[in-house]
Amino acid sequence: MVSHVRATLPCRSAASVPTLSGSVTVKQRLKSRGSCRASRVITSRTPDLHGGLGYACRSVTGGGHVGELETWQQEQISLAYLSAVATRAGATSAQWNVDKDGVDVTLKRDHIQVEFQMKCSFSPTVLADGETYAFDLDIRTYDHLRHRNRSAAGFLGLVVVPRDLNDWLVHDDEALLMRCAGYYARIQNLPAVTTETTTRIHLPKKHRIDSAGLDKVFEYAFDRLFAPQSREGGQ
Template identity: 30%
Template sequence: MGNLDVSACKEWFSVAYVEALSYAAGYAVTVVHVDHFGVDLEIRDRALRVDVQMKCMNESDVKGDHISYDLDTRTYNLLSDPGRNVPAYLFVVEVPEAKNDWVLSNSEGIHLRRCGYYAKISALEPTANKATKAVRVARENRLTIKSLDRLMREARGEL
């Protein structure tokens, strides 16, 4: 196995996870390499786009109805800014504890493990917190081709 830091592996695995879903749904993905405005990815359909802050975490032992993710205050406030003209989301991809279990590869193909979830941050109020803001990400908001398409249709004003 390689020597790349596990946090870098998580970051790029989560990007690949969302890229796979996006391209399967027919949307383009732009990776933002310098994160000045709290955006890691832009998912696009011609002139339409949604902004995404990506996070990856180990699969939770707690299997409740939501994940709580502490987002740094600066990023949270950039994404929840009421002056935004583009919807902004937090995408959290959960992976198994062991890096070897993130991908299952066999004669049927490649299976990316585990699940991704989303929360619309641009619909929330900015915070006065100094360090972090906990964001509740509902497990029912699972990232799938269908849900990604719904987010894009909502951004287009169709829903």
């Protein structure tokens, strides 16, 4: 479930769920502070960003504006989310313009660095326990992130967003709210796998990308460099 930064906004009620053949979901936004408009979410079977389990969708508002939900937007919101959380946690962030080593972002705090490959999904796979997301990571990226010779520990990040692009950000005179939530999994030092294309990574919901979560990430990175025997089996 996508978490909210602040209390849920008024006037959001979905009427139906898309089927495998694609459908039109009509949202009737109830009157709030004297304004009301209808919005359609048109879905198709275009794969979700890197996850393969979602739908591409576009939102058509009452004013006729069409906002396409495209892979570059999913990529950008995941990077913006990590940057915002890292700033709050006292870490600096730098993005790589070439994904050569399976890394999108490097975070640095107190001279310790960690690296993330960021993914985004509006329809993530949830395991039977209801408390764990699953993501099929390509083998090339997996092998880069787990490599034992890395100087900065490698992690996978998954940001879960609403299906409707118009619901991602809400801004008013007082705040800019991001209606999404991020989760992480350590890939560093995991074993090699025998599959040829992807391997399934589990991201427990308790592994939130927030200030407390980044504290644990940096703690692991520190101990890996300076006390390698202390956390070798942890995650």
